[in-house]
Amino acid sequence: MHLLYQIFIDPFVQMGTAPDLFVQTLWEGLVTGVLYSLIALGFVLIFKASGVFNFAQGIMVVFAALALVGFYEHGVPAYLALGLTIVLMLILAFAVERLILRPLVNQAEIILFMATFGLTYFLIGFGELIFGGDPKVMISGALGLPSGSYQIKTLGGFVQMQKIDIAAAIIASLMVASLGIFFQKTRIGRALRAVADSHRAALSVGISLEQIWVIVWFAAGIVALATGIMWGARSNVSFALEIIALKALPVLILGGFTSIPGAIVGGIIIGLGEKIGEFYWGPLFGSGIEDWLAYVIALVFLLFRPQGLFGERIIERI
């Protein structure tokens, strides 16, 4: 009986008696969710264009952030370092297309997926060789990102909002919106969607697969850089960030691998779900449940919508 009370009654009583903490949990979940969305977006872009689940997206986040801080530490001004990092991500996109994707054209998707594993380990080793394994402090101040927090006294307590979290939410939203417009309204965007629908059909109307791949890998690189800056500013830049990037997997299961709105909504659902779950139901399980709760949430959704919230329903004859 006590257990049933703790599961079904107590969390809601807590939400009512300490509404400030409930709002704070929602805020933390929202910010984390937006950042998960950003990571998932990188996966979706590449999956849409090539049908490849890019396992290297996580390490791209670390690599981009380390490059940015690395350039700055070598005396390059912050905004120039940002520009150089963008150029580096463009070079990476070209290199991936030329050295990995092009030789593997017409290979099974699983081969391309495995190739991204190889890319991951290459980037880990290369990153550590160039930048070292030490964690670095993100240059958020030099980039003009805000620090400190707002404390709003409300609901019988207070809600604290870090300025960097507000900035992260705004920048992530702007980025998602501009990518949405880019892929919906521009010629390249239409070409991308054509490639996503059918490689052969796209090729037959003169769309360059190589060009599209470079563009999506570059866009994924930019998304990785933004994610690295935001996560790095919240804690610091280290190779541990790569593990967080795997949180995109339940987001993608939930939102669908091919849907940009799915990545956004999925990220927010997972972010909110795991924070609320950990805060109110975590103590029942000895805490530390958010590590697996995201996957449980995604699996529950899968029971009802196997293709994800916004994914395409694929029916294949077997």
Place this chain on the structure above:
Amino acid sequence: MRLKRLVLGAALATLIGVPALVSQASAETFIPLFTYRTGPFANSGTPIANGMHDYFSMLNARDGGIGGSKVAVEECETGYKNEKGVECYESVKGKHPAIITPYSTGITLALIPKAAVDHIPILSMAYGLSASAVGKDFPWIFNPPATYWDGLSIIFRYIGGKEGGLDKLKGKTIGYIFFDGGYGREPLPLLHQFAKDYGFNVKEYPVPPAQMQNQSSIWLSVRRDRPAYMIMWGWGAMNPTAVQEAAKTGYPMDHFIGIWWSGSEDDARPAGPAGKGYLSLNFNAVGANFPALQDIKKYVIDKGNSQTPKGQLGENFYNRGVLNAAVIAEGIRNAQKLTGKKDITGDEMRRGMESLKITAARWKEIGLGGFAAPMAVSCSDHNGHHSAYVQQWDGTKWVKVSDWIAPMKDKVEPLLDAAAADYVKKNQPWPKRTEACDKSS
């Protein structure tokens, strides 16, 4: 004819050369270092690796090794992964290492059963299995200067001092945030025992490896639970994130205290001024103002024979690595004294470690006066249960804020004995100790 001469010549050269090679190989003491300069734990692992490596390089450059035997150092990168650690062990065990330093509780736990079989001593300096301090059951494992349980009891002594007695903790809540693995779970039995003894509640906040940099909900729970003190057993990227999140949550930093593995400069520095006041235990000095460290600078770093970046010499975890290497070097010297041999085997190193005594005068003699507390290990007690002190982050550096605090030996030792007996019972058939104790141990 020419071919015959060539073959004969080659055979002769081999006959002459092989003993020379053997004698050259045996004029070295092989010390493998299990390190992690890569991965999510590199921030903790790199300075320790640098400190250990540089100290041995300095001994080689300045003194020609230890007691006439050059130290052959070989690093094996584990990435703090248990399976990699076991791989490293298997790859070096054939080279007859004098001692192995796993630098991971998980790896140590995996190697404990192997050490007795292969006759390789393991030094897990203030980490690993607390119960391995019991020499009767673990003749090949050494964990001086203090176990995790000693560390926890020192933290409680410090808290008791602040509160005006441990009885004042009755009815209060103590939070315990920990790396969710063998390392973080190690002190839990004693923590729960203390909770019973002193009447406080324990709130556990496990941090899974994947959540090390994503702790916001944990600290939200801390805000709700309002623990009187927060105790941390963190490692790698978990530490700086926890300090930053604590500061963001507004938790009083002078009530937040980490174990000695949660107190590097890189753990506190990223929080900026907000991290001011954070506490951690320590058992080595911070700073480079020691003759041995100056010798490292002179003989190794300035000569470009080190991976140590500028400014790291004298930082806490660098010095921890130096201390680790100095303890090994003293163990080797002791083994050489006991056996009268330059080049020692694993078994002789075990004897050297079992009678290790580093007095304050000896620390001074080796250029590390005041660097650490006197240390003594015996055949029955492989730890010594020595004191540690509390340091506080002042926003830019660590400052010592307490005297050396002795652990609660009366509470810890009986529990350790019971835990060792329990380990032996659960791991049958566990070999009975057959190794004799030296008179000096």
